[in-house]
Amino acid sequence: MTSTIDRSRRLLHDLVAFPSVSGQSNLPIVEYIERWLAEHGVPCERVRDESGDRANLFATIGPDCGGGVMLSAHLDVVPAMPDGWESDPFTLSERDGLLFGRGAVDMKGFLAAVLAMVPVFQARAAELDRPLHLAFTYDEESGNFGAQRLYDFLIARATRPAIAIVGEPTGMRPIVGHKAGYEMIAEVHGAASHAARPYAGVNAIHYASRLIGHLEERAQAMAAQPRADSPFDPPYTTINVGWIEGGMARNVVPESCRFDWEIRPLPEDDGDAILAGIQQHIDTVLQPEMRARHPDTGITLRHEVIYPALRAEPDGAAARLVRDLWTDAPPGVFSIGTDGGYFQAAGISTVILGPGQTARMHETNEYIEVSELEACVDFLARLPGYQTASWP
């Protein structure tokens, strides 16, 4: 146990030193993990993105058959502005039992604990009835792009893991659900004219505000019908308009307006249908009006990211594993997107469970406590026994 903790601290030191910020090549950290796995005799494969400069890693310990547990972490981190950091964000720094560094809690701490356990898992590989898989993804923070790719990879395989444990920081308490995310952009293309002759133009800001009004009406309608049995706060699908830009001057009818907005659908709600309803309002009400006055106008909706919800299964195989091995704490939900929705969509029972507090994610002076790493290693050490003793 002590040596595993020491190993996880050394690994965390190395992992934090890779500034694996989303949207950049992650091959240096991928190569580092590949070397570590190879040193311990664990084969793994890369699942690359289209450009080839980012990759997921997928590794298997024990028999390569169906079922088993997949331990999942994302390799990317959010950017760290040095302002406000008491030490270099990409150099792990220990102060009073706290390990500071970008990604320490989200989620290289879990990754380090899993990698530190690899020699232990591998030593018991011959005992395992079912495999232990490791799945490490790229670009989770910028939109779960690696998980989308891994989904295709998992679906194409002849067999799949039964359970996924996504080690995002939850204070080692099980989270079994989160809402979906539709991260959207609306672009309104009007026609400019002098404000003295508004009839000669199409005011993009006016039409943007009409669309925003429509979004607000929909949001209010959903809020008026909360789902009584939903564990979410709030227990309904939400819509938010978060940023807007447009126009040039008071006396000019604006040609363009753009705003960023989002839908967070409950797992039970159909986000695509909500979006289709909004598109229909554009197609049948707003756009015909605009085009009757000027043919080259219109409204375009684009998405930056759409990620699936994690549907809560408090009695699913993943939640049962956590209950059997770790804690009676009732499974909860949170409002943070993870790779887990993609794993569930691939038919894998999924729980979010990892070391460190959720509130420390993406913060300046992000840290994980050594004792939190210890708890995680303690949990991971119970997995091989569960497999052989309790696997259905």
Ligand SMILES: [Zn+2]
């Ligand atoms: Zn994360």
